[in-house]
Amino acid sequence: MKRCILHSFLAWMVVCAGMFSLMGCTQYGVPEPLESFRSSDGNTLSGKEITVSGEGIWLAGNDYTNFVLTGQARTEPDAEASLFFHTDGQSGYEVLFRNGAIDGTRKSGSLSAVRNLYRSLAEDGKWFDFEVAVRGKNISVSINDTTVVCYTEPSNPYRTETYAKRLLSHGDIALHGLKGNVSFRDLQVTRLKDDARNLNDTLPPVDEATDAIIRLQQQNFPVIDYHVHLKGGLTKEMAHAMSMNYGINYGIAPNAGEGGVGRMLANDDEVYAYFDEVKDMPFLRGVQGEGRKWTATFSQEALNVFDYLFTDAMTIVDHKGRLSRIYRPEEVHYDGVTKEQYMDHLVDQTVKILTNEPADIYANPTYIPDDMNPDYAKYWTDKRVDKVLDVLVKYQIALEINPRYKIPSFDIIKKAKERGIKFTFGTNNVDANFGKLEYCLEAIEKCGLTADDIWFPSMSIRSTRPVVIYNKF
Numbered sequence: 001m002k003r004c005i006l007h008s009f010l011a012w013m014v015v016c017a018g019m020f021s022l023m024g025c026t027q028y029g030v031p032e033p034l035e036s037f038r039s040s041d042g043n044t045l046s047g048k049e050i051t052v053s054g055e056g057i058w059l060a061g062n063d064y065t066n067f068v069l070t071g072q073a074r075t076e077p078d079a080e081a082s083l084f085f086h087t088d089g090q091s092g093y094e095v096l097f098r099n100g101a102i103d104g105t106r107k108s109g110s111l112s113a114v115r116n117l118y119r120s121l122a123e124d125g126k127w128f129d130f131e132v133a134v135r136g137k138n139i140s141v142s143i144n145d146t147t148v149v150c151y152t153e154p155s156n157p158y159r160t161e162t163y164a165k166r167l168l169s170h171g172d173i174a175l176h177g178l179k180g181n182v183s184f185r186d187l188q189v190t191r192l193k194d195d196a197r198n199l200n201d202t203l204p205p206v207d208e209a210t211d212a213i214i215r216l217q218q219q220n221f222p223v224i225d226y227h228v229h230l231k232g233g234l235t236k237e238m239a240h241a242m243s244m245n246y247g248i249n250y251g252i253a254p255n256a257g258e259g260g261v262g263r264m265l266a267n268d269d270e271v272y273a274y275f276d277e278v279k280d281m282p283f284l285r286g287v288q289g290e291g292r293k294w295t296a297t298f299s300q301e302a303l304n305v306f307d308y309l310f311t312d313a314m315t316i317v318d319h320k321g322r323l324s325r326i327y328r329p330e331e332v333h334y335d336g337v338t339k340e341q342y343m344d345h346l347v348d349q350t351v352k353i354l355t356n357e358p359a360d361i362y363a364n365p366t367y368i369p370d371d372m373n374p375d376y377a378k379y380w381t382d383k384r385v386d387k388v389l390d391v392l393v394k395y396q397i398a399l400e401i402n403p404r405y406k407i408p409s410f411d412i413i414k415k416a417k418e419r420g421i422k423f424t425f426g427t428n429n430v431d432a433n434f435g436k437l438e439y440c441l442e443a444i445e446k447c448g449l450t451a452d453d454i455w456f457p458s459m460s461i462r463s464t465r466p467v468v469i470y471n472k473f
Contacts, residue, residue: 034060034069034187037175040089045175049185052081052177057089065170066192068133072185073108075099077124079180082112085132085173091165092174095132095141097182099124102284102307103458104222104451109141109148109282113163113218118249118456119284119307121146127185135198137168137205148282150244152201158208160218203245212441213247221444221451225437226251226286226308227363227400227426230263234432236281243282246436251426252278253286256303257294259315259325264290268302275305284308284457288363291315292323295357295467307457310361310400310426313350317471318342332369339372343379347387354391358465361398361424361455362388366408377409385412392421395465398455400426403439413447422455 036046037058045051045058052058064085075081075097086092094112098105099120106112107120109130121143122128131142141149153168175184208214216223228250230236236252243250254263254274265271271287278285287303289295289311303309318324319342324331326346334342346368354362366380366388392399399408399416404427408416413423425440443449 031070031188031190034071034173034189036060049183050175050187051181051183052175053079053181054177054179056176057084058175059087059089060173062172063170064134064173064189064191066134066136066194066196068131068190068192069173069187070129070131070190071187072127072129073097073122074127074183074185075108075122075124076180076182079124079182080105080178081182082176082178083132083173084176085134086167086169086171087174088171089174091167091169092171093139093166093168094176095130097130101458102456104454104456106220109143111139111141111149111151113166113220114214115149115151115244115247116217116220116222116249117148117282118222118224119282121148121280121282133198134168135192135196135201138198138201139168140198140201143282144280146280146282147240147244150198150201150241151247152203152205154205154208156209158211158214158218163218203241206245206247213436216441216444217247219451222249222454222456223247223437224249224251224284224425224454225427226253226284226361226424227288227310227402227428228252228283228434229254229288229429232429232431234429236278236283238432240282242432248436249284251284251286251308252281253288253306253310255288255290256298257290259291259323265298267297268299271298271302272305286310288312289357289359292317292353292471296469300358300463300467304463308360308460309358309462310363311353311357311359312362312364312367313346313353314364314367316346316349316353319345326369327367329370332371339379343368343372343384347384350388351391352470354388354395354397356468356470358462358467359397360457360460360462361400361426362392363400363426364402364405364407364428365400366412367405376407377411380409380412385415389416389419389421392416393419396422396459396461398422398424398459400424401440401443402426402428403435403437404428404430406439410443410446413443413449417447417449417453422459423449423453424455 080098096110110117256265287306
């Protein structure tokens with residue numbers, strides 16, 4: 001019965017991930033052009049095309065409750081602006097407009113401090129379409145016809161003092177220049193009736209009284225799961241809807257190589273074909289090097305179309321030259337060595353992998369075979385930990401915090417933080433029924449992690465690293 005309920009829930013999510021258009025609401029009147037905005041000191045911006053910079057807030061001078069706002073925007077490099085609604089100049093929600101590299105800044109379409117996004121579907125210097133809609137308690141935001149926010153305000157929303165006025169009510173629409181120049185054109189508002197509802201919004205709102213993710217959003221702490229696989233029944237549509245509902249940015253990654261489970265890419269042509277499938281989806285785009293032959297199978301040029309690349313040491317060449325997937329007990333053989341000696345070999349293999357394979361992220365880190373895991377702390381001595389951390393520091397590789405396996409330990413995370421190593425969060429799911437980064441959230445608190453400790457693709461140096469074919473088998 002539980003499985004059926006889950007599948008029904010995910011089916012509802014797919015509906016929520018569909019295109020949000022006026023078909024899902026009740027409309028009246030005709031679109032009203034927004035071609036004039038006034039500042040508090042009486043200055044005016046007017047015209048079908050309006051450019052804002054760091055010059056305060058510009059109000060449209062009207063009152064809206066339910067509406068659909070459409071238009072186009074264009075950002076200069078490193079520029080940022082926001083659009084407020086249900087505002088008096090201080091209250092209401094804020095939608096951000098900022099493009100560029102995935103560098104930790106919040107990107108176009110973000111419902112600021114409520115649903116922050118870290119990859120943009122638009123580019124600097126190019127006009128792009130956007131839509132902001134309010135229907136009852138539901139807010140949707142689309143960029144270039146892709147919905148990036150579907151947020152339903154709960155009856156008791158969580159807000160810090162800073163964001164206490166980020167609430168739905170009614171009010172004006174405003175533009176706010178923050179940095180550089182951002183232009184808007186062809187702005188139009190269509191008023192909706194009081195009973196307007198987004199018919200695609202079928203999910204119950206998150207209980208923000210107990211939700212840890214909204215608290216991180218209020219702190220502008222990046223919430224990204226870099227290690228999501230489309231397998232076990234999880235489709236990209238389901239992942240899209242789950243991401244919007246939970247407020248967790250997803251990095252979707254296939255496996256490139258041999259020996260994994262789920263979507264496997266076998267050559268450069270398949271890499272490019274997969275990239276074309278997901279390039280317009282609102283995910284970060286990753287790829288996982290699987291097995292130990294992937295560096296000889298794929299070109300750097302092909303793999304570099306992805307935002308990031310990660311690998312792990314769950315497949316090694318064991319002490320007798322056999323390829324061993326250590327997450328499969330039947331492939332773990334100690335013949336001729338003690339478990340301590342096997343652990344030394346596993347650490348040496350991990351160092352070789354991270355030294356010779358140009359990955360951005362060390363995933364499933366410190367994983368050891370199941371029969372050794374009860375003594376995890378015994379096997380991961382300070383000396384062994386330091387050998388792995390040394391190579392992470394040397395090659396600027398991020399350390400994944402993995403909620404599926406609950407690794408690394410908090411002691412290792414603290415030690416890595418002291419060394420200046422950056423972190424990512426990554427689930428490595430097996431199906432569509434995975435959590436909300438619970439172990440990562442615990443690590444943030446217990447290890448004192450801040451937004452400055454988080455890794456972003458803009459930090460990648462993998463394209464500068466040579467590929468070394470080191471294992472012969």
